[in-house]
Amino acid sequence: MLNISNSPLHGKVDMSRFKASRRVFHRRHYKYFNRFLLAFAGIGLIVLFLPWTQNIRGRGFLTTLTPEQRPQTIQSPIPGRIERWYVREGDYVEAGDTILFVSEVKNEYFDPLLLTRTQQQIDAKSRAVSSYQQKVLALDSQVGALINERELKLEQARNKLIQANLKVQSDSIDLEAAKTQITIAQRQYDRTALLQEEGLKAVTDVEEKRLKLQESQAKLISQENKLYAAKNEVINAKVEIGRIQAEYTDKISKARSDRATAESSQFDSEAQVTKLENEYSNYERRTDLYYIRAPRSGYINKALQGGVGETFKEGDELVGIMPAKVDLAVESFVDPLDLPLVHRGEKVRIQFDGWPVIIFSGWPNVSYGTYGGTIVAVETYISPNGKYRILIAPDPDDHPWPEDLRVGSGAQTIALLNDVPIWFELWRQLNGFPPNYYQPEDNMAQTKKK
Incomplete structure (x- = not known):
């Protein structure tokens, strides 16, 4: 086909009698292929000048907006012995409901009178x-x-x-x-x-x-x-x-x-x-205190002390409880390099684990299955994993988050930054440069006023 042999095949065999050879060896396909390459190059050139939103990606999990709504364990302030359980794992309890009854283990309190x-x-x-x-x-x-x-x-x-x-x-x-x-x-x-x-x-x-x-x-x-x-x-x-x-x-x-x-x-x-x-x-x-009661309404997650007659010390964890009504938030982590680009009040797109999504990180308007969020807190001290923690609350201007979300499930976050051409973003990625440093619009307006 390439005619690089000293004994070309087409000189000995008549290839025109084959249907496949007749379709391949004619010259018309070169014109169509050149048109295709030219169109593809034009489209690629146009795409290079399309706007692209710089972003910072992070990985985190669902938590609650306030500490009092997070999962907690119930401890006993006194040592004792478990006498009776009034709930099972997964039961819903109201605030003040009795979870279990304990008895004394110290001899100075044994007297019933x-x-x-x-x-x-x-x-x-x-x-x-x-x-x-x-x-x-x-x-x-x-x-x-x-x-x-x-x-x-x-x-x-x-x-x-x-x-x-x-x-x-x-x-x-x-x-x-x-x-x-x-x-x-x-x-x-x-x-x-x-x-x-x-x-x-x-x-x-x-x-x-x-x-x-x-x-x-x-x-x-x-x-x-x-x-x-x-x-x-x-x-x-x-x-x-x-x-x-x-x-x-x-x-x-x-x-x-x-x-x-x-x-x-x-x-x-x-x-x-x-x-x-x-x-x-x-x-x-x-x-x-012999009656261990629920501090708030919620669901019994797990009994950390089991059986009847088991003794425990003061401060030991007895049972875990998850509050029923919580204000969900996402706890995400960003690299120290990206921390100066993150500010309170900025918009963030969130992808929840288990929820189908079609996402284009640089084109948030054409991403489907993501949900809006707003940064409400930025940690000022680095976490043990070497990153900085940010807390993201639901965006009131966006559609609400799914109702079936549970605290602890994973989430991926995308913090949106400046809009730049695609060629600039490709050049930045190839050279390993960080995203453009910028200030939120409110801060910039204040700076101009000053």
Whole structure:
């Protein structure tokens, strides 16, 4: 056919007698083939100038928009033993429904009458507090009575002191009168004795005056004794005042000390009552924790602790639950090289695993089976897989996502960037250049305004 042999076949064999050779060896097919190549080259050239949307592809999976809607496990805050299951895997439960019942494994909580006995202790201590309160009131009354009695006693002693002082004054006046009388008696005696010597008075008159003089002297001594006795009574009255003050100060101090002791015992009993009430509340709350309840409405995924009679520690995972109503989102990952091109609020096309799709990554308008999304969060720290995590929510301006999607299923994401010619994208891909750096339209508008 190519005529490269020294013995050409068509020189020996007549090929024109074969139908296939007649169709092949004529010259007309070259014209059609050249037309085809020319048309193909023209179409290819036109295609090279068609617009192409640069994009960043990522791989992720479905999750929820808020952390509280994600699958979770239910733990028990106390250690215990499984006694009874009220649900099966796959059951739907409302928030607050009982999932299982557990019992105690700590011996300090084994008493079935623990709450009753604790309440009895609280009542007993409360009565003790009331008793101490009454004792404090009684001691307050006693202190008041002692203060009143002390004032009366002191007033009585002061009156005695006043009386003693008045008696001292009276005896002092009587002593001065006695001194005056003895002076007069001495003068009368001397005058009578002188007159007797002159013969003008009788001896009896002299003896009478001597007797009066001696009586005045005796009266003076007696009056001095009374004065000293009155002064002694003044001293005794002052001593009595000091004794009364000391005695009642001691009694009042003792009563106040007893009151402080009773008040201290009252406060101690009140502290014990508060402690017992706290323990009662803890016991009551612990009793309520025996029933493991659903924190929210959802489906029971898997029982992580099985059987009856199995023990577990506090914080151990017991059962997994998936919330029933969730706001779906896609958790995707992009390379660090593409991270500067990703911004919040940008549009993203999503392909869900298990859903048929015809996709042209650079022509989103002719892609079918993809769904719209909007970037709501961009992680600022790299993930363990060496990429950055982005969170994509449904696009409210696009058609809704399928209702049968489940959290955890896979998804592929395509973040749309600038529109460039196809020849430029081919040149960029062949040279390994990154997509064109750009800013979203809102940021660019703000930059222009500034």
